[in-house]
Amino acid sequence: MRLPRVPWSEVERRARSVSGGPVTRAGGTDDLTVRSLVTDSRLVVPGSLFACVRGATSDGHRHAPAAAARGAAALLVDRPVDTDLPVLCVPSVRAQLGPLGALLAGDPARALRLVGVTGSNGKTTTSALVRGVLDADGDCTGVVGTLGAEVGSRSRSTALTTPEAPELHEVLRWMADAGARRAVVEASSIALDMGRMDGLAFEVSVFTGFEEDHLDHHGTVEQYWASKARLFEPGRTAAGVVVTDDPWGRRLADQAAVPVTRVGSDRDADVRVLGWRTGSGGTEVLLGDDTGGHRVHSPLVGRVHVTNLAAAWATGRVLGAAPDRIAAGLAAVAPPRGRNTVLGGSGRPLVVVDYAHTPRALAAAVDTARDLTGRSGRVHLVLGARGRRDRYKRQGLGGSARAADCVWLTNEGSHGEDPAAIRGELRVGLFGSPARVREVPDRRAAITAAVAAAGPADVVLVVGRGHETRLLDTTDPRDAVLLDDAEVAATALATLHAREEDLRGRAS
Numbered sequence: 001m002r003l004p005r006v007p008w009s010e011v012e013r014r015a016r017s018v019s020g021g022p023v024t025r026a027g028g029t030d031d032l033t034v035r036s037l038v039t040d041s042r043l044v045v046p047g048s049l050f051a052c053v054r055g056a057t058s059d060g061h062r063h064a065p066a067a068a069a070r071g072a073a074a075l076l077v078d079r080p081v082d083t084d085l086p087v088l089c090v091p092s093v094r095a096q097l098g099p100l101g102a103l104l105a106g107d108p109a110r111a112l113r114l115v116g117v118t119g120s121n122g123k124t125t126t127s128a129l130v131r132g133v134l135d136a137d138g139d140c141t142g143v144v145g146t147l148g149a150e151v152g153s154r155s156r157s158t159a160l161t162t163p164e165a166p167e168l169h170e171v172l173r174w175m176a177d178a179g180a181r182r183a184v185v186e187a188s189s190i191a192l193d194m195g196r197m198d199g200l201a202f203e204v205s206v207f208t209g210f211e212e213d214h215l216d217h218h219g220t221v222e223q224y225w226a227s228k229a230r231l232f233e234p235g236r237t238a239a240g241v242v243v244t245d246d247p248w249g250r251r252l253a254d255q256a257a258v259p260v261t262r263v264g265s266d267r268d269a270d271v272r273v274l275g276w277r278t279g280s281g282g283t284e285v286l287l288g289d290d291t292g293g294h295r296v297h298s299p300l301v302g303r304v305h306v307t308n309l310a311a312a313w314a315t316g317r318v319l320g321a322a323p324d325r326i327a328a329g330l331a332a333v334a335p336p337r338g339r340n341t342v343l344g345g346s347g348r349p350l351v352v353v354d355y356a357h358t359p360r361a362l363a364a365a366v367d368t369a370r371d372l373t374g375r376s377g378r379v380h381l382v383l384g385a386r387g388r389r390d391r392y393k394r395q396g397l398g399g400s401a402r403a404a405d406c407v408w409l410t411n412e413g414s415h416g417e418d419p420a421a422i423r424g425e426l427r428v429g430l431f432g433s434p435a436r437v438r439e440v441p442d443r444r445a446a447i448t449a450a451v452a453a454a455g456p457a458d459v460v461l462v463v464g465r466g467h468e469t470r471l472l473d474t475t476d477p478r479d480a481v482l483l484d485d486a487e488v489a490a491t492a493l494a495t496l497h498a499r500e501e502d503l504r505g506r507a508s
């Protein structure tokens, strides 16, 4: 996608519209134009405006010479740098990324009606469901989040759940150019905290639920919650849809200064979950709202999706979609990759591959696996924890794993930490558990061993990585190896199944 060039004077004007202090311009004639805002010197192309962002490990100002060498047309800085390039000096480069990213992408959000989705768990699935509802209601809708960006039948990858502002606006431009009238944006707390979504105005924002996470970044649970609550401020969103099944959701619904639709099992919920059932064929939910009772069918598997479906229903209602269109949209959304992906069955064990990587999400995933086992079936859990991230969660993950029958402790990408020590921390939570615990350090071998040990009525639950395909055990990203949990499980199932059939065939 080639973005149009923007006059330097317009860049200066937009930068001055951001409050926070003086903006000074050095160099750049009236005929100077720039194209695309870039925050990484390695991604600069001729004509780029390179924004020097001060980060946690590096300072973009130090990379200005590299950006110049790659053909940057101008620099955005917040301290003087030694350069021949035209420079715009602003109080905070980060605060400019949203407004200038929007300008250089041709202000795509003006052509799109936006829905934001945040919450500790369920963002990706709920975003997909909301997109399905809006597509079914006749509005071509794009989505951007952990699985990348999609519009119509097109897709593109993104590095983060919520991309940095310049990339986010480029993605929105790509959607608008593809004919989208709406977009659903997954909003991570880190993105909200870092201002990646500043300047975007949402028609509705959705809160899917909350539990302790990302404390490495936020420091405290309160700050983590406050980052998410920011999405529900007036000016940022016109309305909220909030799952109120946990105290944090109730607090948000009580405190938000925008109109909120409450979703959940409580009597005071505006969209109330009246009943549900789930199995390997999908999930059915009975919902009640001001228009009566509604039965919703979905191919998504697992009790965790009950409130995701209810929240998507509520979002459709807030946006004026008719109940039959919403129901049709929800029924048509296929399970997102790595979110309770179900394999096997038909005489073989079921394998569920899921992204659960927090204690509560893991507890819900084990409950879902239990829902799927036959009467005498056991739950085999393949569990690890990522290195160098949110270490405080490990004991809680071990605690949630106690509800499984067999736990296969393994590697989830140690990122330079000692993998045995990570497994040791998971074991603390499992201490005294009746579950059988085995350690198989190699992840591929652990998944294969769990599938081999499982009987036809059993469920093998593989958690932590979901859709991810790269596994890293050092601090150098170039050392990552390709490993897709679902692919490994499918291979194990196919091999073992074939063997059983072969044996049966030979015996008869």
Ligand SMILES: CC(=O)N[C@H]1[C@@H](OP(=O)(O)OP(=O)(O)OC[C@H]2O[C@@H](n3ccc(=O)[nH]c3=O)[C@H](O)[C@@H]2O)O[C@H](CO)[C@@H](O)[C@@H]1O[C@H](C)C(=O)N[C@@H](C)C(=O)N[C@H](CCC(=O)O)C(=O)O
Pocket: 039, 040, 041, 042, 053, 054, 055, 056, 057, 058, 059, 060, 063, 159, 160, 161, 162, 163, 164, 188, 189, 190, 191, 217
């Ligand atoms: C905490 C966080 O979000 N960090 C992001 C931040 O990193 P940073 O502040 O450490 O940046 P830095 O490495 O110090 O570099 C500073 C600047 O110099 C630039 N640079 C650096 C090197 C170079 O050679 N040239 C150059 O120009 C960098 O591009 C950057 O603009 O800015 C970087 C550049 O945009 C991001 O890649 C990086 O995301 C890292 C990779 C990350 O892992 N972020 C995760 C934690 C994240 O944001 N996750 C959320 C939540 C997901 C969830 O819900 O689970 C998400 O939205 O994905």
